[in-house]
Amino acid sequence: MSTIKNVITIQLTPENHLTWKSQILKVFRANSFEGYLDGNTPCPPRQIPSTSGTLIPNPFFSTWMLIDQNLAAALFSTISAPLLPYVLNLESCCEIWQTIGKRLQSSNRSRILQIKNDLNFISMANKTMQQYLTEIKQNVDALTVTGYNLNSEDIIMYTLNGLPASYQGFKTAIRTNPDSVEHSASAVSGSSSDWVLDTGATSHITNDPNQLLMSQPYNGSQQIQVGNGQSLPISHTGQGLLPTPKRKLSLSPLLHVPQASHNLLSVHRLTYDNDCSVSFTPHGYHIKDAKTNRSILSGLCRDGLYSVPIKTSPSSHALVTTISSSTWHSRLGHPHSVVLSRIASSYPSLQISVTTSICYFCQTAKSHRLPFVRSISHCTSPFQVVVSDVWGPSPILSLNGYRFYVLFVDEFSCFSWVYPMVTKAEVFSKFILFKSMVEKQFATTIKIFRSDGGGEYTSTQFQHFLSTNGILHQFSCPHTPQQNGLAERKHLHIIETARTLLIQAHLPTSFWIESVLIAVYLINRLPSPITKYISPFQCLYNKSPSYSHLKVFGCLCFPWLQPIVPHKFAPKSSACVFI
Numbered sequence: 001m002s003t004i005k006n007v008i009t010i011q012l013t014p015e016n017h018l019t020w021k022s023q024i025l026k027v028f029r030a031n032s033f034e035g036y037l038d039g040n041t042p043c044p045p046r047q048i049p050s051t052s053g054t055l056i057p058n059p060f061f062s063t064w065m066l067i068d069q070n071l072a073a074a075l076f077s078t079i080s081a082p083l084l085p086y087v088l089n090l091e092s093c094c095e096i097w098q099t100i101g102k103r104l105q106s107s108n109r110s111r112i113l114q115i116k117n118d119l120n121f122i123s124m125a126n127k128t129m130q131q132y133l134t135e136i137k138q139n140v141d142a143l144t145v146t147g148y149n150l151n152s153e154d155i156i157m158y159t160l161n162g163l164p165a166s167y168q169g170f171k172t173a174i175r176t177n178p179d180s181v182e183h184s185a186s187a188v189s190g191s192s193s194d195w196v197l198d199t200g201a202t203s204h205i206t207n208d209p210n211q212l213l214m215s216q217p218y219n220g221s222q223q224i225q226v227g228n229g230q231s232l233p234i235s236h237t238g239q240g241l242l243p244t245p246k247r248k249l250s251l252s253p254l255l256h257v258p259q260a261s262h263n264l265l266s267v268h269r270l271t272y273d274n275d276c277s278v279s280f281t282p283h284g285y286h287i288k289d290a291k292t293n294r295s296i297l298s299g300l301c302r303d304g305l306y307s308v309p310i311k312t313s314p315s316s317h318a319l320v321t322t323i324s325s326s327t328w329h330s331r332l333g334h335p336h337s338v339v340l341s342r343i344a345s346s347y348p349s350l351q352i353s354v355t356t357s358i359c360y361f362c363q364t365a366k367s368h369r370l371p372f373v374r375s376i377s378h379c380t381s382p383f384q385v386v387v388s389d390v391w392g393p394s395p396i397l398s399l400n401g402y403r404f405y406v407l408f409v410d411e412f413s414c415f416s417w418v419y420p421m422v423t424k425a426e427v428f429s430k431f432i433l434f435k436s437m438v439e440k441q442f443a444t445t446i447k448i449f450r451s452d453g454g455g456e457y458t459s460t461q462f463q464h465f466l467s468t469n470g471i472l473h474q475f476s477c478p479h480t481p482q483q484n485g486l487a488e489r490k491h492l493h494i495i496e497t498a499r500t501l502l503i504q505a506h507l508p509t510s511f512w513i514e515s516v517l518i519a520v521y522l523i524n525r526l527p528s529p530i531t532k533y534i535s536p537f538q539c540l541y542n543k544s545p546s547y548s549h550l551k552v553f554g555c556l557c558f559p560w561l562q563p564i565v566p567h568k569f570a571p572k573s574s575a576c577v578f579i
Contacts (some may be wrong), residue, residue, distance in 0.1 A: 218256075
């Protein structure tokens with residue numbers, strides 16, 4: 001529980017009590033400590049009678065007190081400074097929990113009343129429609145955090161009440177419309193593959209299942225009501241993309257309604273999710289970028305409908321059924337775009353949609369000077385030359401106490417091995433392990449061992465071992481790391497990839513050794529220009545690597561915990577971070 005601040009992302013304030021409470025309960029339940037919060041695990045007596053009748057210290061009391069005080073300290077670390085004075089004088093974890101609940105329960109009711117009052121008096125005034133709707137959504141979201149959920153009709157009422165007199169006709173039409181306002185669909189005969197702009201819908205609707213990305217069956221009871229009173233069932237939910245000449249617009253959520261006569265675009269969701277604006281005239285519409293005010297798309301009004309003519313083609317369907325290149329770029333540890341293109345062409349079953357885009361994490365993690373000049377000499381067999389170097393000390397101590405790692409690279413295949421170390425003195429023992437692995441797993445021996453002149457490589461013990469085993473030791477010249485360029489470039493590649501993975505996953509830097517090991521695993525399986533775009537794995541093992549098992553470093557995962565749960569009613573899984 002000492003790392004609870006790495007799991008609980010917020011500090012307790014009067015405004016976020018329910019969110020904080022939910023996160024705390026999940027963490028305590030996952031570690032079987034919930035009884036210390038609710039009092040179901042009471043404090044045992046300080047002393048118990050012995051067999052002779054005298055009182056002796058109770059060992060269970062000391063254990064309970066140690067756990068309870070650690071949990072209390074963990075709770076304190078998640079409470080904001082203004083609330084700490086109210087609980088600092090409390091002794092047990094249960095007292096802290098109950099005091100917070102009693103104190104913030106009344107403030108939570110006050111918060112609900114305040115937000116509802118703000119919604120009653122909210123007004124569009126001089127705001128744009130997008131700014132006005134965003135302000136309403138922020139208040140509704142804040143109300144949801146308190147545990148109070150508004151129904152759709154209440155949200156519509158608050159929205160209409162704040163509109164100025166110029167929207168009177170629109171307000172009257174909405175209030176007198178017998179159809180469902182939440183999903184207003186045009187009752188027009190016939191079917192169309194075009195998209196129709198709809199100001200009354202809160203979700204995008206399509207009758208074409210090929211438009212959905214990451215489609216999931218819809219198990220709810222809600223239906224779509226159209227103008228003739230008919231209710232249409234929702235088949236699937238997902239996301240989609242609307243291709244335009246300027247850029248692709250995100251459609252989320254996208255509902256698949258097979259019986260819908262038209263594909264409907266929710267104007268609110270379209271503008272909110274894509275940071276754009278939509279303006280209407282009696283003859284047509286304009287969609288513009290909200291930041292640059294540049295036109296994204298424009299069209300004409302036909303038969304009373306503002307339609308977006310999109311021609312359906314196999315390529316557009318493939319666009320919404322393939323995984324984006326940015327997702328695979330993250331899965332593979334942020335490789336170069338050329339490498340990603342090679343994988344896409346070599347493994348068509350992965351359905352990688354290769355597009356040119358700038359990765360924010362690569363820009364923040366991979367900025368560096370030009371690389372060293374590479375050597376033109378090449379090996380002819382694996383382990384003919386093994387290059388080694390030590391990286392460290394790390395400015396951050398890893399969770400297992402490591403500050404260094406030693407790197408071994410086979411110059412023929414560029415395959416890498418990394419061994420974490422507490423100190424540099426472990427280099428010799430790690431080399432013995434590496435040498436044994438090479439001889440047992442690959443039935444060969446190391447011919448040449450290349451390193452710098454560091455003391456960990458020039459010790460008498462190391463030199464005697466190399467000469468006894470017939471291994472030629474080559475050194476780089478003093479102050480000339482370029483002569484050991486393969487190891488230097490490999491360090492650069494590993495650390496850049498590891499740093500990128502940490503930034504992407506928002507993990508503490510104490511997980512640096514885990515990200516390094518994952519980076520090496522991925523680099524060994526990525527095509528490289530050094531090996532003519534054949535992965536080091538394939539060069540060494542003479543078979544192609546598999547990518548289907550890869551997951552994004554730091555993503556949410558739910559491992560199966562059945563074998564280690566304390567009892568049969570314990571949860572079989574828990575939300576974890578994949579590393």
